[in-house]
Amino acid sequence: MRIKIAAGNWKMNLTYDEGKQLTEEIVNSEIPADVQVILGVPAIALARTACLAEDNSNVHIAAQNCHHIASGAYTGEISIPMLKSIGINHVIIGHSERRELFNESDEFLKLKVDALLEAGLTPIFCCGEPLNVREDGGQNEYVKAQFENSIFHLSGEQFSQLIIAYEPIWAIGTGVTASPQQAQDMHSYLRSLIEEKYNNDIANGISILYGGSVKPNNAEEIFGQTDVDGGLVGGASLKSETFVPIINSFS
Ligand code: PGA
Numbered sequence: 001m002r003i004k005i006a007a008g009n010w011k012m013n014l015t016y017d018e019g020k021q022l023t024e025e026i027v028n029s030e031i032p033a034d035v036q037v038i039l040g041v042p043a044i045a046l047a048r049t050a051c052l053a054e055d056n057s058n059v060h061i062a063a064q065n066c067h068h069i070a071s072g073a074y075t076g077e078i079s080i081p082m083l084k085s086i087g088i089n090h091v092i093i094g095h096s097e098r099r100e101l102f103n104e105s106d107e108f109l110k111l112k113v114d115a116l117l118e119a120g121l122t123p124i125f126c127c128g129e130p131l132n133v134r135e136d137g138g139q140n141e142y143v144k145a146q147f148e149n150s151i152f153h154l155s156g157e158q159f160s161q162l163i164i165a166y167e168p169i170w171a172i173g174t175g176v177t178a179s180p181q182q183a184q185d186m187h188s189y190l191r192s193l194i195e196e197k198y199n200n201d202i203a204n205g206i207s208i209l210y211g212g213s214v215k216p217n218n219a220e221e222i223f224g225q226t227d228v229d230g231g232l233v234g235g236a237s238l239k240s241e242t243f244v245p246i247i248n249s250f251s
Contacts, residue, residue: 002204005037006038006243006247007040007237008038009233010041010238011042020049023049027052027059031247037247038062039237041063063092066078080121084119089121092124094146113125122163127143127167129168160202160205160206166186169212170212176212177212208227210231211233216245
């Protein structure tokens with residue numbers, strides 16, 4: 001059985017007090033025992049938000065980024081040992097906004113994945129194609145290249161530590177969701193790639209999340225697809241009225 005995951009990505013939203021209230025509402029909601037909730041909160045709030053969630057074993061706090069070097073002259077960056085020292089175990093890596101707005105390359109993301117696994121943290125590895133690639137029907141090759149360049153060098157044991165998030169860029173923050181069938185097709189393709197590269201057990205054991213305009217009114221159908229194990233949710237994760245129903249959208 002794969003782990004069902006409802007992950008939120010707050011991006012650069014919410015003041016500390018707003019995030020505190022949201023975290024408390026989520027932590028105090030009834031989360032199904034078999035669902036893992038992961039909140040990707042801004043770096044400045046990680047330590048205090050982690051404390052708010054520490055008594056609920058279903059809720060984990062994730063960083064939205066990290067640097068791959070342990071310490072040094074990298075003004076403004078946050079290292080993995082720093083995250084580890086405040087109890088953070090998950091880090092979102094390679095979100096399309098980091099790739100596009102901050103020029104993070106596949107090669108750079110590979111360094112981050114390696115450093116996280118080395119430190120025993122879980123990367124939530126994001127992948128996904130832009131609109132023009134989808135329109136040309138090149139999405140499978142595009143995402144395959146992202147895997148080959150950043151994560152297919154891992155051993156099987158390392159690979160099975162990852163959480164994958166497929167997020168077609170054209171569906172992020174646009175209100176346009178991939179259809180449940182489009183999500184299923186890509187997830188099943190990715191699972192077949194993983195099986196080819198590693199083996200059936202690893203392919204069937206890894207959680208692959210869908211991201212891109214997941215809302216309370218579409219989550220159930222998307223999460224109901226055979227190869228979709230949950231979601232990475234942006235806008236709808238900023239309010240408990242929308243995120244709690246998403247957490248409860250697994251059948
Ligand atoms: P969205 O963002 O749900 O607002 O589309 C998803 C994401 O960027 O992870």
